[in-house]
Amino acid sequence: MSEAVIQIRNLSKIYRDFWGRKKVQALNSLSLDVNKGEIFGLLGPNGSGKTTTMKLLLGLLFPTDGEISILGKSASDVSKNEQIGYLPEESYLYRFLNAEETLDFYGRLFDISPAERRERTNALIERVGLQHARRRQLKEYSKGMTRRIGLAQALINNPDLVLLDEPTSGLDPLGTRDMKDMILKLRDEGKTVVMCSHLLADVQDVCDRIAILFNGELKELGTVDELLTEQDETQLLTSKLDAETIDELKAVLAKHNADVRSVTHPRNSLEDLFLKTVRTSQERPGQRYVPSAGDGDSAGGSPEPPAADAESN
Amino acid sequence: MTVQPVSFDLLDGLIQWLVVFAGFVATFTVVALATSIPLYGVSGPKRVISGAMRGLTDFVSISPRRVYAIAMLAFKESIRRKALLVFVVFAGLFMFAGWFMEGDAARPELHLTNLVAFVFLAMTWIVLPVVVLLSCWGLPEDIRLRSLHTVVTKPVRRNEIVLGRMLGFSAVGTLIIVLMAAVGYGWILRHVPKDVAMFCRVPVYGSISFLDRNGNPQEQGINVGDIVMTRSFIEGGSKATAIWHFPISHEVDELKIESRFEAFRTWKGNMDRSLRVRFTLVNDEKDLRVPLPAYEVNEFRYNEVLISRHQEITDEQTLKKSEVDLFKDLLVPFDPQNEVHRKLQGDASAGVLTVHAQCLDRGQYIGLSPGDCFLRLTDRSFAVGYIKATVGLWLECLLLVVIAVTASCFVKFPVAFILTSSIGVVGSFAYGFLLEIVSGKQKGGGAAESVYRLITHMNETTPLPENLFTKSIVAFDKPLVEGLGIVRYVIPDLSHYGTSEWLAKGFDVPWNGVLLPAMAVTFAYFLPCLLLGYFSLRLRELEAK
Numbered sequence: 001m002s003e004a005v006i007q008i009r010n011l012s013k014i015y016r017d018f019w020g021r022k023k024v025q026a027l028n029s030l031s032l033d034v035n036k037g038e039i040f041g042l043l044g045p046n047g048s049g050k051t052t053t054m055k056l057l058l059g060l061l062f063p064t065d066g067e068i069s070i071l072g073k074s075a076s077d078v079s080k081n082e083q084i085g086y087l088p089e090e091s092y093l094y095r096f097l098n099a100e101e102t103l104d105f106y107g108r109l110f111d112i113s114p115a116e117r118r119e120r121t122n123a124l125i126e127r128v129g130l131q132h133a134r135r136r137q138l139k140e141y142s143k144g145m146t147r148r149i150g151l152a153q154a155l156i157n158n159p160d161l162v163l164l165d166e167p168t169s170g171l172d173p174l175g176t177r178d179m180k181d182m183i184l185k186l187r188d189e190g191k192t193v194v195m196c197s198h199l200l201a202d203v204q205d206v207c208d209r210i211a212i213l214f215n216g217e218l219k220e221l222g223t224v225d226e227l228l229t230e231q232d233e234t235q236l237l238t239s240k241l242d243a244e245t246i247d248e249l250k251a252v253l254a255k256h257n258a259d260v261r262s263v264t265h266p267r268n269s270l271e272d273l274f275l276k277t278v279r280t281s282q283e284r285p286g287q288r289y290v291p292s293a294g295d296g297d298s299a300g301g302s303p304e305p306p307a308a309d310a311e312s313n
Numbered sequence: 314m315t316v317q318p319v320s321f322d323l324l325d326g327l328i329q330w331l332v333v334f335a336g337f338v339a340t341f342t343v344v345a346l347a348t349s350i351p352l353y354g355v356s357g358p359k360r361v362i363s364g365a366m367r368g369l370t371d372f373v374s375i376s377p378r379r380v381y382a383i384a385m386l387a388f389k390e391s392i393r394r395k396a397l398l399v400f401v402v403f404a405g406l407f408m409f410a411g412w413f414m415e416g417d418a419a420r421p422e423l424h425l426t427n428l429v430a431f432v433f434l435a436m437t438w439i440v441l442p443v444v445v446l447l448s449c450w451g452l453p454e455d456i457r458l459r460s461l462h463t464v465v466t467k468p469v470r471r472n473e474i475v476l477g478r479m480l481g482f483s484a485v486g487t488l489i490i491v492l493m494a495a496v497g498y499g500w501i502l503r504h505v506p507k508d509v510a511m512f513c514r515v516p517v518y519g520s521i522s523f524l525d526r527n528g529n530p531q532e533q534g535i536n537v538g539d540i541v542m543t544r545s546f547i548e549g550g551s552k553a554t555a556i557w558h559f560p561i562s563h564e565v566d567e568l569k570i571e572s573r574f575e576a577f578r579t580w581k582g583n584m585d586r587s588l589r590v591r592f593t594l595v596n597d598e599k600d601l602r603v604p605l606p607a608y609e610v611n612e613f614r615y616n617e618v619l620i621s622r623h624q625e626i627t628d629e630q631t632l633k634k635s636e637v638d639l640f641k642d643l644l645v646p647f648d649p650q651n652e653v654h655r656k657l658q659g660d661a662s663a664g665v666l667t668v669h670a671q672c673l674d675r676g677q678y679i680g681l682s683p684g685d686c687f688l689r690l691t692d693r694s695f696a697v698g699y700i701k702a703t704v705g706l707w708l709e710c711l712l713l714v715v716i717a718v719t720a721s722c723f724v725k726f727p728v729a730f731i732l733t734s735s736i737g738v739v740g741s742f743a744y745g746f747l748l749e750i751v752s753g754k755q756k757g758g759g760a761a762e763s764v765y766r767l768i769t770h771m772n773e774t775t776p777l778p779e780n781l782f783t784k785s786i787v788a789f790d791k792p793l794v795e796g797l798g799i800v801r802y803v804i805p806d807l808s809h810y811g812t813s814e815w816l817a818k819g820f821d822v823p824w825n826g827v828l829l830p831a832m833a834v835t836f837a838y839f840l841p842c843l844l845l846g847y848f849s850l851r852l853r854e855l856e857a858k
Contacts, residue, residue: 058466061854078371078468086466092459094386096393108382109467153463 005161005192006034006057011066013052013216026052027216029066034194034209039187041207041224042196049216050196051089054165057194058086071161082110085154087147089165095139099130099149102138103156110157117156124152129178143170151182162186164195168202173274180206201271204228234258237266318518318826320658323833330837333802337841368848371470379469380477387481391447396485399443403493406435407500414504421506426817428504429702432497433813436490436706441737444486444710448717449729451478456855465855475846478718479839486710494703498696513698513821514571516687519559519668520656528552537577537678544575544682549588550675557668558653559688560661564640568620569689570668574610575680582677587611589673592618594666596643601626603637607673617689640664658825693821701822705812705831712805712835713737719842723849740807751798759790805834 013027027049034040042050055061057068059075073080093102100121107117125134128148138146147170154162167183168176183206186193197203203210204224212220220227241249250260281287342365349357410431417423452474455461464474505511523531526548534545534555547553561568576588587609594603603624608616622639637643644664648654654665670686672679716736720729739747749755757763757773765786766773777783809831815822822828 058462060462060465078470081466081468084466086463088459088462090459092462094390094460096390097386101389105382105386106463106467109379109464109469111378150463157467 003036004033005036005071006032006194007067007069008032008053008057009067011053011056011068012064013049013056013061014064025216027056030213030216030218032211032218032221034192036192037187037190038208039183039193039195039206041203041210042194042213043198043200043203043210044196044213045198047215048213050198050213051165052216053213054163054194054196057163058084082157083160085157085159085162087150087154087162087164087167089169093138093146093150093153096137098137099125099134099152102149103152106153107156112157120156120158124155127155127182128152144172144175147171147175147179151179155186159191161192161194164193166197166199167195168197168199173271174278176202177271177275201269233261240265318823320825321830321833323829326830326833326837330833334841368844368851371472371847371851374470375473375476376470379473380480383464383469383474383477384480384484387451387478388484390451391482391485394447396443396447397489399439399489400492403435403439403496407496410435411500411504421509422819425501425505425509425511426819428501429699429813429817432501433702433706433817436493436497437709437813440486440489440493440706440710441713443489444482445713445717445733445737446730447485448478448482448714449721449733450726451482452718452721452850453724453726453729459855461855471850472843472847475718475722475843475850478721479715479843482714482718483711486714487707490703490707490710494699498699501699511695512692512819513695513816514819515690515693515821516571517559517562517659517690518684518687519557519666520653521681521683521686522556522653523547524552524554524556526551526553528554534681535678537680544680544685546575546577546678546680547670547672549672549677549679553671555670555681555686557670557686558657559666559668560647560657560659561640561644561663561666561688562660563663564622566622568622568639568666570618570620570686571615571689572618572670572686573613573615574670574685576610576612577678577680579676579678582674588677588679590679591671591673593669593671594620594624594639594643595669596645596667598645599642601637601642603643610679639666643667695816698816698821701828702812702816705810705822705828708828708831708835709807709810712807712810712838715835715839715842716805719846719849722846723853736804737807740805741810744801744804744806744808747797747801747804750794751801758787759794761786761789761793805838809834 009031011027011030012025014025015023017023030049030053042053044050052061056063057070057075058081059078063075068075071080071083094105097105103121103124104117107120112120125131128151130145130148130152133141133145138149141149147167151164151167154164164183168179171179180202183193183195187208195203195207207224209223210220210227211218246263250263253260342361345361346358349361351357353360414424414427414431452461455464461474465471523534523545525531525534533542534547534553536542537546547555570592572590574590578588589607590610591607592605594605595601603626605618605620608618610616620639624637624639624643625634626637627634640663644666646664647657647661654661657665666688668686670679670681713733717729717733720732724732746755750759757766758777762777762783763773765771765777765783771777777787809827812822812827812831815827
């Protein structure tokens with residue numbers, strides 16, 4: 001059995017007003033474990049208690065009831081933060097610092113030597129793809145760039161446990177893909193990642209296990225495969241078949257009392273198409289889409305070669 | 314200076330600080346234990362104790378590296394948010410102020426006084442509000458924008474955040490003060506008339522006592538009708554005498570007595586000359602009196618009297634002349650049993666000199682206060698005095714930063730700013746008034762009684778009518794006044810920080826009487842404020858909705 005990095009037992013959180021009256025119960029008796037080396041997703045609609053759970057883990061909020069053990073320590077123990085990296089929902093960083101200064105500042109908060117701090121700063125800036133903007137103040141950054149530097153600051157201490165609150169929020173598909181790749185790479189490096197998100201596709205792509213919260217209560221908990229696999233159905237993927245072969249297959253399946261519900265061509269996801277288009281454009285700059293004569297905007301067309309190529313031809 | 318600085322007893326101050334500090338800690342502990350039981354039941358006191366132990370651990374584990382990082386962050390934040398733009402205001406003031414500060418040709422030394430007063434006034438009113446604004450604004454803004462979340466989720470203790478902020482904003486204040494002081498010094502040198510000598514007097518003050526017109530000892534002289542009696546008067550042409558005892562640290566060839574007395578004429582007299590005063594050096598043990606030449610009191614200016622070591626005296630009966638040595642014949646050894654000697658401040662290794670001052674004009678009076686007459690030692694350079702005065706302003710800046718950062722740990726920016734400003738204003742301008750209210754010296758009662766007297770147009774010295782209403786007013790005021798008794802320990806006495814006044818009036822800023830208490834007050838507030846800020850930040854949910 002895997003070692004539990006986070007143990008939550010009967011965790012409840014009630015927000016109260018100034019007079020101590022109950023405003024809202026954000027969490028109700030939540031119990032779950034997060035194991036070492038896995039990517040754990042906290043899912044739920046807005047107000048379900050994902051971020052509250054995250055903030056309780058970090059000690060930003062105090063639990064009304066229940067217990068939290070994180071890396072074997074209490075949530076209120078500051079020393080636990082030595083091995084934790086946290087990316088908040090919005091990248092709440094100091095906007096008057098540039099990328100280098102930001103990472104240097106957060107690095108100084110850990111017991112890291114100056115030489116190592118410089119080395120990590122350079123490596124992380126490169127890793128999140130901000131070499132071109134390392135000296136620009138964060139107030140000039142786009143949202144995607146801010147998320148990237150936010151992730152870099154979360155990793156400055158080479159943490160064992162990374163908590164990511166809505167890591168892909170505000171990122172374009174390319175940025176989302178990069179973020180997801182980085183999350184997977186973190187797992188490959190042996191780190192434990194806890195992320196909360198309401199972007200289901202992102203969670204599905206990267207998480208090993210997920211918990212679904214609703215109104216502060218745990219509704220589902222398990223591996224992604226367990227929870228998403230339809231045990232009562234079978235999917236068969238083959239190379240392209242003609243109509244006659246399909247009919248033959250249907251007849252065979254009917255003989256075994258199988259109900260064929262649909263026969264279609266598999267489709268790429270929009271994300272895949274988008275990424276393919278962007279990467280092609282990066283490889284062949286200048287090429288653009290030109291509609292065929294008589295076609296409307298929605299009709300097919302052919303890519304026009306780059307102007308220089310056309311001229312030389 | 315009319316007011317003689319009171320020597321500061323560091324040990325006594327430390328003991329008083331420990332008592333007040335222990336009192337506050339004990340009060341907070343009792344309140345915390347009492348409130349923990351209804352909140353957490355029987356485990357409440359245990360939580361309070363473990364919380365206090367954790368606090369102790371946090372203070373022991375403070376990391377200078379993290380404190381430095383947070384201090385630098387606060388410094389960069391202030392500079393990049395253009396805090397140094399205050400120099401534009403400062404520069405504007407200095408570009409044009411010279412036009413409006415033409416000196417009096419008859420008294421050029423007053424021009425230097427005005428220039429110094431202006432520079433320090435400008436620095437005080439530019440630096441302090443800016444630094445208080447920055448200090449009050451930093452942490453609440455960090456909490457509002459949640460930038461603090463990425464800091465507290467690192468292994469940073471809350472006391473490191475508070476301490477780092479205090480140091481960072483203090484560094485900003487220091488930078489601004491140093492730059493402004495340098496510019497101000499250059500500006501003074503440029504504008505001061507060439508014939509004005511720039512120096513700082515180093516006075517040695519003595520203790521004062523009086524003899525009345527019949528030669529009987531008195532604690533004070535005569536009040537000539539002043540409501541606030543800063544000087545008491547002695548009658549001319551009588552036995553009325555002001556007696557000073559000065560501590561003398563070492564032997565010199567010449568002593569200089571400097572004095573500034575006020576003249577009060579009960580009749581016109583000879584208007585062509587001022588009133589005359591004579592100093593007499595006295596050794597009662599040897600029954601030796603050395604009268605010095607009389608001089609005319611030059612009001613509003615310092616009168617210098619030089620006393621050479623060897624004085625010639627004439628025996629009144631035999632008319633025989635002889636010479637006395639100031640240090641061998643006139644000084645008496647310091648006697649710790651002597652009540653007058655015990656009051657003396659300063660080094661009396663060489664002995665104690667007694668000086669009698671008498672007014673020679675019959676029916677006229679001269680007014681004196683303890684600080685009106687002093688021995689003047691070798692002067693210090695103006696630059697040294699200027700630096701010391703700047704240090705006083707710097708200490709005041711540090712104190713306000715400490716209070717402002719602490720306030721910003723538990724209230725939002727506007728409230729923190731109002732709170733700090735109020736403490737600053739009361740501490741600077743109304744601390745004496747506060748003490749008078751608390752001690753009962755202030756007539757007119759408390760807040761409710763004052764309102765009652767205002768509405769009924771009743772003089773503050775008139776006794777209140779005896780009825781149930783007035784009794785209830787007095788009863789209402791009593792806890793408020795007693796509450797002020799506690800408040801006076803919270804509000805600092807900022808009068809210690811008025812160092813520039815000494816410089817402006819041509820005096821060296823006294824170390825023991827002014828700078829040391831200013832330092833002591835600043836450091837006395839530092840630890841309690843750090844503790845308060847730490848617990849305020851630790852016990853609050855940064856993300857509370």
